[in-house]
Amino acid sequence: MRSWPLRIQVNGERREVDEDISLPQLVAILNLKPEQVAIELNRQVVRRISWEKTVLRPDDKVEIVHFVGGGCNANC
Amino acid sequence: MSTPALAYSEKFEIGGRAFTSRLIIGTGKYRSFEEMKAAHRASGAEMVTVAVRRVPLDRSSESFLDHLDPSVAILPNTAGCYTAEEAIRTARLAREALGTDLIKLEVIGDQTTLFPDNEQTLEAARVLARDGFIVLPYFTDDLIMAKKLLDAGCPAVMPLAAPIGSGLGIQNPANLRIMREQLPDATIIVDAGVGTASDAAIAMELGADAVLMNTAIAEAQDSAKMAQAMKLAVEAGRLAYTAGRMPKRLYASASSPLSGVVQ
Numbered sequence: 001m002r003s004w005p006l007r008i009q010v011n012g013e014r015r016e017v018d019e020d021i022s023l024p025q026l027v028a029i030l031n032l033k034p035e036q037v038a039i040e041l042n043r044q045v046v047r048r049i050s051w052e053k054t055v056l057r058p059d060d061k062v063e064i065v066h067f068v069g070g071g072c073n074a075n076c
Numbered sequence: 077m078s079t080p081a082l083a084y085s086e087k088f089e090i091g092g093r094a095f096t097s098r099l100i101i102g103t104g105k106y107r108s109f110e111e112m113k114a115a116h117r118a119s120g121a122e123m124v125t126v127a128v129r130r131v132p133l134d135r136s137s138e139s140f141l142d143h144l145d146p147s148v149a150i151l152p153n154t155a156g157c158y159t160a161e162e163a164i165r166t167a168r169l170a171r172e173a174l175g176t177d178l179i180k181l182e183v184i185g186d187q188t189t190l191f192p193d194n195e196q197t198l199e200a201a202r203v204l205a206r207d208g209f210i211v212l213p214y215f216t217d218d219l220i221m222a223k224k225l226l227d228a229g230c231p232a233v234m235p236l237a238a239p240i241g242s243g244l245g246i247q248n249p250a251n252l253r254i255m256r257e258q259l260p261d262a263t264i265i266v267d268a269g270v271g272t273a274s275d276a277a278i279a280m281e282l283g284a285d286a287v288l289m290n291t292a293i294a295e296a297q298d299s300a301k302m303a304q305a306m307k308l309a310v311e312a313g314r315l316a317y318t319a320g321r322m323p324k325r326l327y328a329s330a331s332s333p334l335s336g337v338v339q
Contacts, residue, residue, distance in 0.1 A: 011130040032131055036139045038173035045168045063130065065169050067140050069103035069112065070127025070155050070290075 008060045023051035026062065037066050086318070088285055090123075090232060090263065091178055091210035093149065097122045098280070099310045100151065100265065102290025106299065109143045115293050116145060119303035123149040125180050125288065127156065128170050151212070153180035158193070160200035167204050179204060180234070180267075180288075181213040190240040194221050198228060205229030214267050217251040219258055226262055233262060234288065237279060238269025241291040245275035249282055256283030273302075273309035280313025281321070 005016040010030070017026065023046060027034045039046050040063040046054050056062070087094040101121045106112035116124060124144060131137060144150065152170035157163040160183060167179040181200055185193030192215050204211045205228055213225050217235035225233050235255065238244035246252065247269065255264060266279040267288040279287050287310055296302030 011133060013133060030131075030133055033139065036141065036173070037131055038128075038169040040165065040169055043165065045165075045172050047172060063169070065128050065166075065173065066131045066137070067126040067150075067152065067170075067173065068129045069106065069140055070125070070153065 006056060006058055008056055008058070008062060010062045011064060017056065020055055022056070023054045023062075026056065027051075027064070030064070032064065032066075037064050039064050086314075088263075090212070095122045095149075095286075097307070097310075098286040098314055099276075099307055100125065100286055100288040101293060101303070101306075102288070103127075103140070103144070104290055105294035111299050112294070113143060113145070115299040115303040116148070117303075118300040118307070119293065120307045121148065121303075123151050125151040125153045125290075127153055128166050128173075129156075149178070150174060150176065151178050151180050152176065154182050154200075155180075155184075157183050158185070158196075159183065160196040160203070163196070163200040164203050167200075167209060168207075171209070177208055177210045179209050179211055181211050181230075192216055192236070194218070198224055201225055201228045201230055212265065217248055217255065219251070219255050222255055222259060222262065222264075226259070231263060232265055232285070234265045234267035236268040237266050237275070238271075240268040242269055243271025243275075243292055243295075244269055245271050246278050246282070249278065252279070252282045252284065270306075273305040276306050276309040277313035277316070280310055281316050283317055286310075 004019050006019045008015050008017060023039055042061050088098050097120045099119055099121045100123045101119050102125050103112060152174055154163040154166040157166055163181055163183045170179060171177060181197060183193045183196040183200055185191050194215050197213050197215055201211050201213050211230045212232050212234055213230050214234045215221050215225060222233045237246045263285045265286040265288055266284040270276050270287060270289045270292045276287050293299050293303045293306060
């Protein structure tokens with residue numbers, strides 16, 4: 001079956017991915033370690049247990065975060 | 077020598093977890109991971125705070141958490157958030173990534189001073205506490221605000237001592253003293269503004285239960301040495317507070333007997 005590109009936003013950047021990809025697939029495409037990130041889809045946190053069944057739709061906005069050094073302000 | 081035992085035996089508790097160390101430290105601004113690790117070891121801190129950020133796309137990034145001692149508690153923070161909504165989203169992401177309910181709530185009101193937006197902080201604290209978070213809010217050193225945050229369900233409050241990263245030391249000791257006296261059962265953690273060891277000791281002598289700092293250690297010329305100085309200062313300050321200091325007097329009071337002086 002032919003896959004059509006799906007336009008989404010990841011961390012504010014436009015991305016084209018294959019249709020019907022799930023969050024674990026997106027994490028893999030981006031070369032991220034799944035156990036070290038958290039994901040928000042359209043401003044709602046997606047629990048890790050729900051990643052597999054979460055399939056991306058056109059214009060979805062995905063935020064993927066991790067931890068960095070900091071203790072204080074935005075520029076730490 | 078049995079006196080120092082007090083500082084060690086007396087535990088400090090947050091969210092049901094007991095800590096021996098009353099020093100909480102940040103993980104930002106270090107010149108290298110090695111330097112950070114050495115400072116963390118020297119500080120004896122059992123809790124460190126980390127920030128939540130977007131992962132960089134299209135370039136590999138090593139995991140920051142791998143550089144932390146696995147035995148220390150991780151306190152994620154909402155640093156960089158300017159609204160209650162951003163802070164709430166960040167806290168929820170942190171909880172999902174780390175599986176901890178702990179959150180150091182920071183809602184900044186202004187870029188120049190990094191002073192907290194107390195109104196937004198309170199709003200976020202209410203939502204997060206209802207949502208089961210152990211909320212540790214950074215706020216202006218104000219008693220009334222502290223009461224509202226405690227009423228909102230925060231198990232501890234984190235008043236600033238001076239602007240974040242300023243190293244100015246305790247700018248308003250009276251406010252901290254009043255907060256301690258009026259809220260004798262509250263857990264008060266002085267957060268931000270400490271510049272050197274004596275500042276940390278003063279915070280503890282004023283009755284703070286713990287001190288959180290980042291820049292004072294990370295920007296010291298020798299971070300590990302300053303971390304150790306902070307560890308000792310926090311312990312000394314706590315001991316002095318629990319010992320109960322002598323009253324201040326304007327005039328001298330001789331230490332030696334007044335009678336029997338050779339004449």
